[in-house]
Amino acid sequence: MNILYDDVANAVKWISSFGGLEQGGTTRLLYTSEWLDAQNALKDKMTEIGMESYFDDIGNLYGRFEGSKYPDQIIMSGSHVDTVVNGGKLDGQLGIIAALLAMEYLKKHYGQPLRTLELISMAEEEGSRFPYVFWGSKNVFAIANHQDVESIEDSNGIKFVDAMKACGFKFNTKPARDDIKAFLEIHIEQGGVLEKEQKSIGVVTSIVGQRRYNIRLIGEANHAGTTPMGYRKDAVYAFSRICNESIDKALKVGDPLVLTFGHVEPVPNVVNVVPGEVLFTIDCRHTDKTELVAFTQQLETDMLRIAAELGLEIEINRWMDEDPIPMDDKLIKMLEQICQKEQLSYRVMHSGAGHDSQIFAPFVPTAMLFVPSIKGISHNTAEDTKTEDLVEGIKALTYALYQLAYQE
Template sequence: MNILYDDVANAVKWISSFGGLEQGGTTRLLYTPEWLAAQNALKDRMTQIGMESDFDEIGNLYGRFKGSKYPDEVIMSGSHVDTVVNGGKLDGQLGIIAALLAMQYLHQHYGQPLRTLELISMAEEEGSRFPYVFWGSKNVFAIADHRDVNEIEDSDGIKFVDAMKACGFNFKTQPARTDIKAFLEIHIEQGGVLEKEQKSIGVVTSIVGQRRYNIRLIGEANHAGTTPMGYRKDAVYAFSQICYQSINKAIKVGDPLVLTFGHVEPKPNVVNVVPGEVLFTMDCRHTNKAELVAFTEEIEADMIRIAHQLDLEIEINRWMDEDPIPMDTKLIHLLEEICDQEGLSYRVMHSGAGHDSQIFAPRVPTAMLFVPSIKGISHNIAEDTKTEDLVEGIKALTYALYKLAYQE
């Protein structure tokens, strides 16, 4: 299979130019002029290679080669077109470009598929402009609640609804898609495992479950010079014990559990006052729901115990509780067989980050492929993958789409 190195490199460069930054990388947020330009350019390119193309009501873009025998059985691939602020050139949009190149190659070499090949460029996944995630994929299945976005705004005070309508889109009234027989998403790993193990492809078995928290420790602010150590209600000291004990427990549990205290805000946060309050976040992930729940419940109990021992109050708000999402077993085996048969270097692995595939997987057979991230960097203008690894990943995707769309 001849997926050309230059074609891949040029396609990545082309899509990255929409919202491209002088220092490198891309900022392309939902319902901005850059976002709309990228979607319209993709639509034009789909038309140029012979695809039927159209938008749905909220701005998801579709391109398709109709099936000759089973036109109502859709084999879909793609990803999200939006980026984070000062993001890279691959997160999300690689899945779109890869599907475009794979489907173009198949149509050129094998003609019309038996089942419909459909590319999707989803409107949004990141939640970078507005506080809402998976707007694109949730609308594919009509599970996005309009009430969740009616009043939300971006950092400039622009309402979600106003931005959507300014781009020519509106709320979806069409029913959920029921014709999708398989969904494949290729994505950068956003971690360093594949690079360290010198593998070009990751076959994803599941997407981790996540529990996220906002936590508030309430002690007593007091003078740093005149308050003896034994009389203090030091919220930072309590946080430090929570952080130290929790991370040590996570290290002992080991992979695939991960635990992160990502945001810490002490108050009053000045040099000569004992901190009377700390606001902090906690993010815990695991591929097994029962183990995720057991570990986080133990940590919650530890936090309450530490706060009470130090005579502090504690407020624990668990605002995210997402179950792990397994990929389809048959599709996983198909991807493994393809990699074995074609001599592609791969490993089986889970995803530690969320993806559109987690919205698809409970509803249609779904699988993911990863390609390496150089130094594990993502959500950063330095985000990159060797072009030869991109080519290998697109080869694997192309073989899979051929077997699903062209074979009985």
């Protein structure tokens, strides 16, 4: 299969120019001019290669090669077109470019597919402009709640609804899609496993479940010089106990459990006052729901115990509780067989980050492919992947789309 190195490199460079930054990377936020320019340019590109292209109500973009025998059976591939602020050149948009190149190749070399090939460039996944995630994929299945976005604003006070309307879109009025036979998404790993193991492709088995917390420890602020150690209600000390014990337990459990204390805010956060409060976050992830629930329940019990031992109050707000999402077993097996047959360097792995595939998977057979991230870097202007690895990933995707759309 002749997926050309230069074609891949040029396609990445082209899509990255919409919202491209001087220092490299991309900022392309939902319903901005950069976002709209990218979607319109992709629509033109789809039309140029012979696809029927169209937008849905909220701005998801689709391109289709109609199936000759089973036009109502959709084989879909793509990803999200939005980025984080000061993001890279591959996160999300690789999945769009890869599907475009793969489908163009298949149409050119094998003609009309038996089943319809459909490319999707999803409006949003990241939640970087507005505090809402998976707007694009949730609308594919009519599970986005309009009330959740009607009153939200970006950092400049622009309302979600106003930004959407300014780009020519509106709330979804269509029912959930029920014609998608399979969905494949290719994405950068956003971690360092594939690079360290010198593999070009990851076949994803599941997307981790996540529990996230906002925690408030309430002690007593007091003078740093005149308050004896035994009389203190030091919120930072309580936090340090919680952090230390929790991470030690996470290390004992081991992979694939991960635990992160990502944001810590002592109050009043000055040199000469015993801190009376600490606000902090916890992010815990695991591929197994039972293990995730058991570990986080123990975590909550430990926090209550430590706060009580030190005479502090604690407020625990678990604001995210997402179950792990398995990928489709048949598609996983198909991808493994393709990699083996075509001698593509691969490993089976899970995804430690969230993706649009986790929205698709409960509704349609879904699978994911990863390609390596150099130094594991993502959500950063330095985000990159060797072009030869991109080519290998697109080859795997092309073989899979051929098998699904062209074979009985």
